[in-house]
Amino acid sequence: MTAKAPDAQPQPEPQRTAPLSVGIGLLGAIQNAIVPIAFVAFSSSGRGYGILAALGVGLAIIVIGGFFSYLRWRRLTYTIGAQDIRVESGVLSRAARSVPYERIQDVSLEQKLLPRLFGLVAVKFETGAGGGDDLSLAYLTEDAGEELRQLIRERRDAQAGADSGTESDAPSLSEEPAAEALFTMGPDRLFTFGLFEFSLAVFAVLAGLAQYADGFIEIGDAIDLAGAWFSDRGEEVAALGATLQILSALAGLFIVFIVGSATGMIRVFTREWGFLLERTARGFRRRRGLFTRTDVVMPIHRVQGVTIGTRALRYRFGWHNLRFVSLAQDAGSSSHVVAPFAKMEEIRPIIAAAGFDLPSDNAEWHRASKRYRTDSAIVDSLVFIITAIVTGTATLLYAPEWFLFVVSIPLVLALIAAGANLLAWRFQRHALDASQIVSTKGVLSPRSQIATRLKLHSAEIAQGPIARLRGYGTVHLGLAGGEFAIPGVPLDRAREVRREVLKTIAATDFSDIETS
Structure with missing residues (x-):
């Protein structure tokens, strides 16, 4: 009989994501069933079985979607090894990917609206190897996601210290000091920011909806009715003359301004709500988002440079934005926005914390x-x-x-x-x-x-x-x-x-x- 080596290490067990991930997939199936239900109901209007057929189609889509969501969850596992993290996925065809800890540049947490309601997060691992997330786990509980992120960082730092022959001086989670807030944006700042984010993109959406609605509402008939109304009152309209034209132009400009401002305001509040940049023992931590909440940490030594930009109108009022050029990715970009709307006196301490300085007055x-x-x-x-x-x-x-x-x-x-x-x-x-x-x-x-x-x-x-x-x-x-x-x-x-x-x-x- 062969005796087991006394120093043999037990193999890590594969783990699954949160069971509530199945519920997120089921809600997605319900969302996907809405359009087919509406199509079947409208196409069979006037027939007694139309509603039943629509409900039957919707129920079938939901059941099939929920079943495959369960299979995906069941077949998705991740293993935290001594040297790397390994993710295996796939229902019909299996795929296994592993990334060494030393290659992981950033571990970020993302919460979209539905997962956030259930207290779930998506954990994303980035290596900077050509543009996106190399690994992603959807979904873990908030505590499990934060614990996994800290564990990956500790093992990465320990491995880097072992490779260089020195002990890592990064503090453990229990020893980590309190974070220092460097920059934050409250509702007042977001409102001011939104005023400078004027956008007319909503008009393109409304034009598309108008073309789509033309199949259900005879817009041409409505235009004919409006034309008949004006022709019956031609003398009254002619009497107003230039005054009516000026008022119409002003009303049009006012509507454009209101719609454009509201569009920019909505975009700013949904993207930047709760914006908080902190200086932690492990780097810069940025959290933001109303419906999709992101939590990103940028190690200081990964910050390669800074970019300070602005736009023509906001520059006249002294507003700027600050980005860190980093090896990791942020929404597909190699630069992390750390101060989207700030004054120069607010930007100065941020770049100082990253090891940079604004040009001095006597710069050559x-x-x-x-x-x-x-x-x-x-x-x-x-x-x-x-x-x-x-x-x-x-x-x-x-x-x-x-x-x-x-x-x-x-x-x-x-x-x-x-x-x-x-x-x-x-x-x-x-x-x-x-x-x-x-x-x-x-x-x-x-x-x-x-x-x-x-x-x-x-x-x-x-x-x-x-x-x-x-x-x-x-x-x-x-x-x-x-x-x-x-x-x-x-x-x-x-x-x-x-x-x-x-x-x-x-x-x-x-x-x-x-x-x-």
């Missing part, structure tokens, strides 16, 4: 080459100049009397394009100090990028044919999870930036950055 700014400014103006206006030549030639042959009018339009556009480039050049600049590099651009809506030199991976100078001839180039800086390019830099300055960045890269131990 450098603009793009004047030759780049001239070339950009010529290139952007060249399309309109060619258009003026082509259309002007054709007009001289077939309609000479329209020549000045036809030629003047593209020429004016060419002047506008050239002027815009000349103006934009004044606001396009960069600065390099001992620890970071900053680039700003934009006239009506400025945008700034900040990256620490320690986290840049490469530096190169790209030159096209015109740039080589004119003596400038584009400096491309390797930033994991994002792009950092400074166009039109004079060649001597570009070489200086590259030399200083490469000097920092050569003196950097990147293993210390990853485990810090």
Whole structure:
């Protein structure tokens, strides 16, 4: 008889998600049954068995959907191993995927409306390997989801410490200090934010609904009735004259403003409700959402750079947004929104907590080459100049009397394009100090990028044919999870930036950055 090795470790047992996940699938089946029930009921109108047939179809869809929801739950298991987490799924064909803890960059929790009502969360694991969630568990209870997230992080940190030969200094869940709130948005801030999120997307939806409703309501008949009403009262309408037209135009603009503002307001409140950014021992934790609640944690050492942006109107009132460029994904983007609507004095402590600084008052700014400014103006206006030549030639042959009018339009556009480039050049600049590099651009809506030199991976100078001839180039800086390019830099300055960045890269131990 062979004795069992005394140090053999028991194999971890596969676990299932919360049984209430079946209920979520059943509610989804009920939702999917609504349209078929309505279709059968309307198509068999006037017949006694119409309602019974519609109910029968709906019941069949619900039963089949609920059955497959149970099978999916029954066949979905996850195993928390010593080195990785493994998820097995599939009813007819099985699929098994595993991700080592060291590859997991982020573990986020998401709660859509129905799961949130049942106290369930979807746990999403991201590795940054090309765009989306590598693994997802739907659904666990809120406590189980938070416990799994903390367990994955602890094992990832422990594994990273073992690989580097040091012990991980990340605190355990019981030792973790209280979080520090860095930025929050209450109802008042959301209302102000919504005023700047004017949107007319709802009109496209209403137009689609009008086309759909035309099959049930004879809109043409309604228009004919309205036309008959106005024709019967033609003298009264004519008496109002211009006053009626002005009032109609004002009413139309008022409706557009109200609908556009309401649309933006609804979008802001549903997406940003309860927005809270905290500084925890494990990084930045962001929670937001009214119907779909998301809970994302961004480790500090994963923040590669910051982007401060704004829009034309909100910039005039001092409002900006702040994003972290990260290796992890946030709704399909490589940048995490950490302050969607904030003043600069609110942004400053956030980026300081991430290890960045706003440019100082005595920063040494450098603009793009004047030759780049001239070339950009010529290139952007060249399309309109060619258009003026082509259309002007054709007009001289077939309609000479329209020549000045036809030629003047593209020429004016060419002047506008050239002027815009000349103006934009004044606001396009960069600065390099001992620890970071900053680039700003934009006239009506400025945008700034900040990256620490320690986290840049490469530096190169790209030159096209015109740039080589004119003596400038584009400096491309390797930033994991994002792009950092400074166009039109004079060649001597570009070489200086590259030399200083490469000097920092050569003196950097990147293993210390990853485990810090």
